[in-house]
Amino acid sequence: MAVTLKDIAEKVGVSESTVSRVLNGIPKASSETRERILKVAEELGYYPNDLARSLAKQKTHIIGVIITDISNSYFASVTGGIEEIASLFGYSLIISATGGNENEELKYINILKEKRVDGIIFMSGRMPHSCEQALLDTGIPTVVVARKVKSSLPSIHIDNIGESYKAVEYLIKLGHRRIAIISGTFADKESGYHRLLGYKNALADYELPFEEELIEEGDFKMDSGRRAMEKLLKLKELPTAVFAASDAMAVGAIKAIKKAGLRVPEDISVMGFDNNVISQACDPELTTIGQPVKDLGRKAIEMLYKIIQGKKLEKMAIYLPCELIIRNSTKSLI
Amino acid sequence: MAVTLKDIAEKVGVSESTVSRVLNGIPKASSETRERILKVAEELGYYPNDLARSLAKQKTHIIGVIITDISNSYFASVTGGIEEIASLFGYSLIISATGGNENEELKYINILKEKRVDGIIFMSGRMPHSCEQALLDTGIPTVVVARKVKSSLPSIHIDNIGESYKAVEYLIKLGHRRIAIISGTFADKESGYHRLLGYKNALADYELPFEEELIEEGDFKMDSGRRAMEKLLKLKELPTAVFAASDAMAVGAIKAIKKAGLRVPEDISVMGFDNNVISQACDPELTTIGQPVKDLGRKAIEMLYKIIQGKKLEKMAIYLPCELIIRNSTKSLI
DNA sequence: GAAATTAAGTCAAGCGCTTGTCTAAATTAA
DNA sequence: TTAATTTAGACAAGCGCTTGACTTAATTTC
Incomplete structure (x- = not known):
């Protein structure tokens, strides 16, 4: 159905690997074949199959986000912050809502595992031991938002x-x-x-x-x-x-x-x-x-990104400051 | 790294295909081998690689959702409705926020194409012609929420x-x-x-x-x-x-x-x-x-599911009724 | 009891892409 | 001029799973 590397390779008369390399900008082709490949790819309307690529490269560029409820403004805002930075890093988000239900949480952790997401951000429920263990067992880089954590999982909070x-x-x-x-x-x-x-x-x-x-x-x-x-x-x-x-x-x-x-x-x-x-x-x-709801999200994905990159985190638990906002519902007695 | 069908097959002494079939509940194995396979799979802590499966089956069980802004309560609620039903159908959601920017919209449509999502729900921006065309060109089942559509794309609205x-x-x-x-x-x-x-x-x-x-x-x-x-x-x-x-x-x-x-x-x-x-x-x-924000979402994913199933939609554009909610900010002059 | 059917598996191709290794030609070095 | 490098590309294995076709043995049919 869809156009594949093979189609391009045949039409141009080169091997698939050459096409792959050209399309990925790997310098291993004469500018002549390079251009022919690019041209044919364009003509045929080629676009890569990310599944195949992910399978071959063992990374999906997908982050799994587990929250209680999307329509809750708190989670929505944190998620907004996550997505803002994730997209900058070239990551897509799979978002799952658990309703705070432990079984659902475990179910989604499992789904994310099967989907081979590159990282997980967890901010749902009361962080039961089972979930924490399940997250650790995935072996997938994980950051926990606003939930007290017993183990070595990195987390981000407000105080x-x-x-x-x-x-x-x-x-x-x-x-x-x-x-x-x-x-x-x-x-x-x-x-x-x-x-x-x-x-x-x-x-x-x-x-x-x-x-x-x-x-x-x-x-x-x-x-x-x-x-x-x-x-x-x-x-x-x-x-x-x-x-x-x-x-x-x-x-x-x-x-x-x-x-x-x-x-x-x-x-x-x-x-x-x-x-x-x-x-x-x-x-x-x-x-x-x-x-700082957006910042919680932003910071969470930044931490996650570091872990994915194999870098060490300076702190395993980060606390973001809140701001005292004075409006009209309080008055001085003095 | 992770356990594969091959590992199980070798340990049990059968072929990969048999393992695959047993694990998928396809009745083509003696109850004896079936049990041995299941046992070994359990022991080894096997869980399927959804990427490989998706590649082989040509379906991902992922729905792409394109919205303007996650932290906006309207979109968050609609998305909540989508996720509620999607999870029932066994679909995961990839959610992308465009800020209503046409280029971002096109970019995400492309990403979803590459990720081979099974369906798309679009509710962002003013539905420029370019997006509508891009959506049509993907060949992926699509439902548009709350945006006037010129073409044959199915859509759902309020009046x-x-x-x-x-x-x-x-x-x-x-x-x-x-x-x-x-x-x-x-x-x-x-x-x-x-x-x-x-x-x-x-x-x-x-x-x-x-x-x-x-x-x-x-x-x-x-x-x-x-x-x-x-x-x-x-x-x-x-x-x-x-x-x-x-x-x-x-x-x-x-x-x-x-x-x-x-x-x-x-x-x-x-x-x-x-x-x-x-x-x-x-x-x-x-x-x-x-x-009926949640219902918009629910209905959208239901429509999408029908299309994915290859069923015909009765209506290409559905209008959901709103409710007059009377509280205290209005008074009768009569 | 021979033929037909069923059950239980195996084989291998295929999904589409990446990447290390190898080859042949072209270029550079000495 | 010959050997050493570099360049441009081909080859093939591999990522992990599915599935149609084929095989062999066991069971049923008449």
Whole structure:
């Protein structure tokens, strides 16, 4: 069906290997045959078969990306960063969504193995041991994004504890003393848990009392923020500020506060985390911690590329700084 | 390096073809050899090389997806729908982002050709003739999403004219007579243009005057919505309702209205289009037209699958209905 | 019991490209 | 002039898997 090297070779009257070399720019042909080959290739509309080439060269120029959910803006943005740099390096991306399901994760790791991808970027689920082992067993260069890793897998993160500390510290410096937190899921010991830890650390460092009643657990989504805030609003003594571990929950909290007839930030300051698109859509616009989502992706693929190139990584775990973004949902009490 | 059929064949003492057949479940072996092969394959940790298989079978089980930008929530959602069904069908996705740049689009079409993908889903840019021709020339089954197509390429859409009509009609039925529109880019004759058309049609059908001063062009993004609204607010006679061709612009408009000291919807009703996440984050929550983004993706891959299977499509262009979602940004004047 | 059928495999070509080795001619060196 | 290099290209093995055609032995048919 499609035109092959053989077709060109026959038409020009040379061997396949010569055609291959010419087409790959390997200097081993007289300029005369070179031109004839190029001309015939053009005429016939030749384009290489990357499968055959990959098989012969043992590399595919494909990176496998395993994420939880493409339509989630966080993953979409990180993936955007990955793709931006990958394309620069000449890599294509195979993207698989697992829904955070361990079996799916294992399944996709396997598929990527069979497809002989040159590298894998993993950012799905809670990084169960089985997955980590499976990734190691592939023998394929791998970088893990935003998931704590036990083994020697290279990874890239944000410092959830430190960044959350930064958020709470900001509130404290605005003069707030009674600060509630709407945390993310913390059972999984990932970001939700760490952001709560940062909150605790900040309180401790500034010698503020830690009170159970000021802690509500959410699931990072808007509705849980709303519900959590409704509970907080029932306290005898209201907090003057609320730190939500995600922008979505922060928006939910704002809605609850407004519904209760209070104002943000006049009555209660609200702070988010993520700096995703809704932080600028809500009213008031959210003060938040801006995650460098694109950069996480960019940096991940850069690390991966180094590994593929056989270079040593300076650091096995990289932490990217976040940015404190001050908008209108927080006010100074001083 | 990796274990091959040959390794298994040698160890078991049979031919490669027998191993291949057993591993593919083709009934042509005694249950005894079958079991020995399976056992050895297990022991050796064999997993197939999909490149070799694809080369031999002339199919890759890969679908190429060409989009403008992964981090854009619209594309991310459509892609999410694609991936959901694709994985069910046993397909992997190669995703490329073009930034809407024609040269990039052509480049990626070429890469997908070389990678011998089994199908292509295209939803990027303004569908220049060159791309359409390039897609046709690949000879690879292709489905186009949300882009007007001249040729015989199958496509899937929403009816921008009709849905926009529906939005404006809703406002009219609420008693609004002076309705402004913040349209998307209309030079490209794609969705922006069609949504404007729907607006005009609705006015005409309900015998409302069409006034130039009530039309502002935006670029679908929030800021342009804000700026457009600021202009509209300078009119001697204000509109009582504004239809924005995207939620983002609608949110921008709301911000401008509030800043001017007016209220939504009490003073001016605002309507959006898309039903993306910000439509529920803003205040008030947006009445909008909900695009079936996931379904666009799902349906696209289903169409593509049919074509790959060699089946005939009943329709070359499918239109999916949107949903009128009524929230709090619009009010009745009656 | 001979012929026909089936079962269980083997053989080898083919998918399309790469690349190390070899050859013959042309060029350079001495 | 002859030997040593270089150049231009051919040859063939190899990447790992699939699959149609063929072979041999076992089973069934009449």
